[in-house]
Amino acid sequence: MRPENYEAQRQPPSNEFELNFGPNHPGIEGNYALKLKLHGDQVVEAKADGGYLHRGFEKLMEQRLWIQNIALVPRICVPDPSPMELCYSMAVEQLCGLEVPERAQWIRVMQLELSRIAAHLFTFGGHAATTGMYSTMYWGVADRDLLLDLFEEFTGGRVYSIYNIPGGVRRELPDGFLQRVSETLDYLESRLPDYDNLFFKNQVFVRRAKGVGVMSQEQALAWGVTGPNLRATGLAFDVRRDDPYLVYDQLEFEIPTEESGDAWARTLVRRLELVQSIRILRQVVEALPDIRGPIRAPIPNPLAWNVPAGEVYTRVESSKGETCYFVVSNGGPKPYRVHVRGPSSMHAVQVLEKMSVGSRIEDIAQTMFSLDACPPEVDR
Amino acid sequence: MSSIKQIPVIEEKRTNPLARVFDELVRFCRSRSLFLLHYCTGCGAIELPPAMTSRFDMERLGIQPMVSPRQADILLITGYVSIKTLKRVILTYEQMGSPKYVIGICSCTVNGGMYWQSYATAKKLDEYMPVDLYIAGCMPRPEAVIEGLQQLMQRIKTGEAKGWEDYYRNYDYYLGNQQKLFGNDWQTPTDVITEAKHYDLLGEGTLGEHTALLEQHQQPLEALEMRLGHQVKEPAE
Numbered sequence: 161m162r163p164e165n166y167e168a169q170r171q172p173p174s175n176e177f178e179l180n181f182g183p184n185h186p187g188i189e190g191n192y193a194l195k196l197k198l199h200g201d202q203v204v205e206a207k208a209d210g211g212y213l214h215r216g217f218e219k220l221m222e223q224r225l226w227i228q229n230i231a232l233v234p235r236i237c238v239p240d241p242s243p244m245e246l247c248y249s250m251a252v253e254q255l256c257g258l259e260v261p262e263r264a265q266w267i268r269v270m271q272l273e274l275s276r277i278a279a280h281l282f283t284f285g286g287h288a289a290t291t292g293m294y295s296t297m298y299w300g301v302a303d304r305d306l307l308l309d310l311f312e313e314f315t316g317g318r319v320y321s322i323y324n325i326p327g328g329v330r331r332e333l334p335d336g337f338l339q340r341v342s343e344t345l346d347y348l349e350s351r352l353p354d355y356d357n358l359f360f361k362n363q364v365f366v367r368r369a370k371g372v373g374v375m376s377q378e379q380a381l382a383w384g385v386t387g388p389n390l391r392a393t394g395l396a397f398d399v400r401r402d403d404p405y406l407v408y409d410q411l412e413f414e415i416p417t418e419e420s421g422d423a424w425a426r427t428l429v430r431r432l433e434l435v436q437s438i439r440i441l442r443q444v445v446e447a448l449p450d451i452r453g454p455i456r457a458p459i460p461n462p463l464a465w466n467v468p469a470g471e472v473y474t475r476v477e478s479s480k481g482e483t484c485y486f487v488v489s490n491g492g493p494k495p496y497r498v499h500v501r502g503p504s505s506m507h508a509v510q511v512l513e514k515m516s517v518g519s520r521i522e523d524i525a526q527t528m529f530s531l532d533a534c535p536p537e538v539d540r
Numbered sequence: 541m542s543s544i545k546q547i548p549v550i551e552e553k554r555t556n557p558l559a560r561v562f563d564e565l566v567r568f569c570r571s572r573s574l575f576l577l578h579y580c581t582g583c584g585a586i587e588l589p590p591a592m593t594s595r596f597d598m599e600r601l602g603i604q605p606m607v608s609p610r611q612a613d614i615l616l617i618t619g620y621v622s623i624k625t626l627k628r629v630i631l632t633y634e635q636m637g638s639p640k641y642v643i644g645i646c647s648c649t650v651n652g653g654m655y656w657q658s659y660a661t662a663k664k665l666d667e668y669m670p671v672d673l674y675i676a677g678c679m680p681r682p683e684a685v686i687e688g689l690q691q692l693m694q695r696i697k698t699g700e701a702k703g704w705e706d707y708y709r710n711y712d713y714y715l716g717n718q719q720k721l722f723g724n725d726w727q728t729p730t731d732v733i734t735e736a737k738h739y740d741l742l743g744e745g746t747l748g749e750h751t752a753l754l755e756q757h758q759q760p761l762e763a764l765e766m767r768l769g770h771q772v773k774e775p776a777e
């Protein structure tokens with residue numbers, strides 16, 4: 161900490177200087193940092209500096225019962241927690257060979273898509289804020305709150321729902337809930353043209369985001385990029401369609417893609433996905449009243465639940481990309497090992513480091529928000 | 541370490557009635573214009589955008605986010621602090637200008653919350669810095685955050701929110717806990733002891749065995765002298 165110890169003092173004079181970008185910086189998403197080497201305002205080298213949010217999830221999960229972990233997993237990805245719950249529950253179900261009732265599967269699809277819309281609204285609101293358009297952020301956050309109200313109504317929690325358990329879901333939907341979902345969807349649909357006029361067609365956004373943080377399809381595949389970021393490079397890959405889980409194979413939806421692979425394309429793909437999510441939700445709202453039956457398969461006493469030995473790998477398409485769990489059980493009351501493969505660890509570390517090189521310093525925030533990286537999930 | 545430490549409220553009313561009126565006016569003004577440091581330490585931060593934007597709108601209370609610690613009044617700790625973050629939080633806290641207030645949002649700042657077993661998080665925030673107000677919950681709703689901020693405003697107005705004075709008066713206690721976590725050679729660029737002298741807050745607990753350890757390797761920085769506007773030490777010549 162003493163000035164004479166600073167590394168910079170011992171180095172020969174040069175035009176390059178080092179800048180700590182974050183963790184306490186409004187242009188960074190969450191608690192995350194980058195160490196930049198700059199030449200003027202051009203980035204020469206970027207180094208990701210994570211770990212500010214490390215809690216040791218994978219170790220904590222080994223110390224808790226199978227059922228207790230349900231409360232822990234949504235905290236891994238804060239803006240989009242539902243896929244985490246679902247992916248873990250699916251892993252336990254596969255280990256035990258539990259059959260999930262059909263009604264529960266449809267309810268789960270509804271939860272996932274509501275969560276996806278909420279996360280996308282939040283993300284492009286954040287992206288708008290980095291280009292100085294705060295009204296889009298205000299609108300996005302306010303509209304997201306309507307979805308959080310729905311979550312609160314049917315799960316009890318605004319952000320962390322803790323609604324899935326292995327075998328099904330916890331509660332039946334409240335009376336008249338589907339009606340309120342479709343009202344909210346109507347409202348959101350009526351808002352989309354406003355968003356287009358305010359943000360997506362706005363020259364400030366188009367000019368600033370086009371050509372920033374470009375990656376080609378080969379690079380994206382080599383770096384392990386998934387989700388909307390991959391689809392923005394032109395590859396229509398979506399786990400919901402290519403490796404269907406729940407009842408996604410009975411639903412109709414398209415997979416929007418863009419070709420250019422820059423920040424503009426990535427945010428546009430999210431905007432197009434909103435329409436598809438609304439379309440899926442409409443089908444769910446229509447189908448759910450006719451699907452009757454239990455919402456939960458019978459499970460043994462959760463406090464003394466020895467899950468059969470084995471290992472499984474499950475994957476789910478979250479709003480950020482592919483979320484996967486690798487769970488190993490040795491037949492005990494607690495998991496033997498849980499590994500979380502989140503999409504953001506690739507996006508925020510290796511992709512961001514490579515993309516920042518050569519860009520201007522003011523575009524770093526845009527690149528990060530357009531990648532939709534989620535620091536708590538990087539650090540876990 | 542003993543459990544939650546009571547912050548002693550030291551009554552100090554000036555005798556001159558005019559001065560007392562002036563003090564009250566200053567406190568009133570302070571409570572009506574608060575800048576919130578924009579630093580999201582944990583998952584509770586996700587409820588801040590709703591609280592700050594259109595729906596709950598904390599700007600109507602005169603509270604606004606601020607990006608630099610030097611100009612901020614409130615440090616919001618929004619959730620668990622990992623040890624790596626805690627170092628930055630302490631650096632940030634010491635850089636903020638007095639009077640400064642700390643709010644601990646989320647159960648994780650109170651006692652470790654969900655992560656009580658975790659090897660990577662610091663459990664009780666008030667062992668490392670004085671906390672003026674806790675908002676418990678996992679996570680607290682935006683209404684609760686706003687309610688908490690209103691209470692803080694009330695406490696500033698009545699002069700009860702004096703955590704920052706406690707940091708100077710009991711610096712040894714806080715530094716000791718910090719050293720326990722970060723190692724004995726932990727030091728920050730801010731010279732807290734000199735600042736305590738400057739504010740006339742040198743209490744019984746300011747100096748002690750831990751600060752003695754600090755003196756072995758700390759040198760006051762020039763920047764601090766410039767900020768305080770007077771020479772802290774005789775120039776070494």
Ligand code: SF4
Binds near residue numbers: 619648654
């Ligand atoms: S109390 Fe809950 S919401 Fe808050 S930081 Fe802890 S786990 Fe996250």
